Amino acid sequence: MKSRKKVAILQSNYIPWKGYFDIIHMVDEFILYDDVQYTKNDWRNRNKIVTKDGLIWLSIPVLHTGKFSQKIRETKVIDGRWADKHWRSIEYSYSKAECFERYAERIKRVYEACREETYLSRINYLFIREICDILGIGTKISYSSDYCLAEGKTERLVQLVKDAGGGSYLSGPAAKDYIRENLFAEEGIALEWMDYSGYPEYAQTLQQFEHGVSVLDLIFHKGPEAKNYMKSFGI
Numbered sequence: 001m002k003s004r005k006k007v008a009i010l011q012s013n014y015i016p017w018k019g020y021f022d023i024i025h026m027v028d029e030f031i032l033y034d035d036v037q038y039t040k041n042d043w044r045n046r047n048k049i050v051t052k053d054g055l056i057w058l059s060i061p062v063l064h065t066g067k068f069s070q071k072i073r074e075t076k077v078i079d080g081r082w083a084d085k086h087w088r089s090i091e092y093s094y095s096k097a098e099c100f101e102r103y104a105e106r107i108k109r110v111y112e113a114c115r116e117e118t119y120l121s122r123i124n125y126l127f128i129r130e131i132c133d134i135l136g137i138g139t140k141i142s143y144s145s146d147y148c149l150a151e152g153k154t155e156r157l158v159q160l161v162k163d164a165g166g167g168s169y170l171s172g173p174a175a176k177d178y179i180r181e182n183l184f185a186e187e188g189i190a191l192e193w194m195d196y197s198g199y200p201e202y203a204q205t206l207q208q209f210e211h212g213v214s215v216l217d218l219i220f221h222k223g224p225e226a227k228n229y230m231k232s233f234g235i
Contacts, residue, residue: 002188003167009033009160010172011072012124013043014060015214018230019196023172025137025232029164034073034121035144040064044072045120047214050204051093058086062120073121073145080115087111090216099223103134107216131215135226154180158187170194200229
């Protein structure tokens with residue numbers, strides 16, 4: 001009998017946007033793709049928040065080995081000072097938001113724990129796990145390094161889905177540029193594409209609404225109603 005288990009595989013991001021958590025919620029197992037090359041100036045170590053003065057980036061300083069082979073799971077932070085700085089920026093930006101006080105201590109505790117963390121992948125996991133808990137998402141989260149990886153971009157994804165016991169794979173739309181769909185079909189794996197269009201807006205402090213910011217923006221503004229602004233909860 002064909003497995004009905006749905007799997008998604010994405011690189012770990014720092015305090016990701018709402019679409020990232022929609023994908024997690026829509027699958028049975030979410031695999032953090034931490035065995036691939038770390039890319040600079042990407043979502044791995046930074047994200048945007050909305051401040052009183054507009055959008056700003058929160059970036060975690062990391063060590064670069066100078067090698068193209070540096071993997072996400074091998075990437076270390078320079079030190080833990082970034083955590084206090086980021087929390088102060090978040091507190092300054094969202095202290096007046098309707099639901100900030102409801103979640104502030106939970107997010108602050110993660111930042112405090114991250115002062116002592118060495119690896120970026122672990123830091124991202126801690127935030128992803130806590131935010132999933134806030135949103136009521138109970139999906140299993142694992143690491144690609146928990147599995148044996150094949151060679152080739154699409155071949156790796158197919159093998160990960162098979163090893164996880166999956167019968168279908170949910171992919172972000174950006175992967176359409178390289179995924180070879182026939183390889184999934186040959187293994188009997190259904191390939192689905194996430195659609196990020198159609199998200200409703202809520203009250204932000206920006207003149208023009210910005211969807212592509214950390215999900216913390218949505219949580220601090222809408223709290224328990226955040227699910228009403230996400231696709232996987234049935235908007």
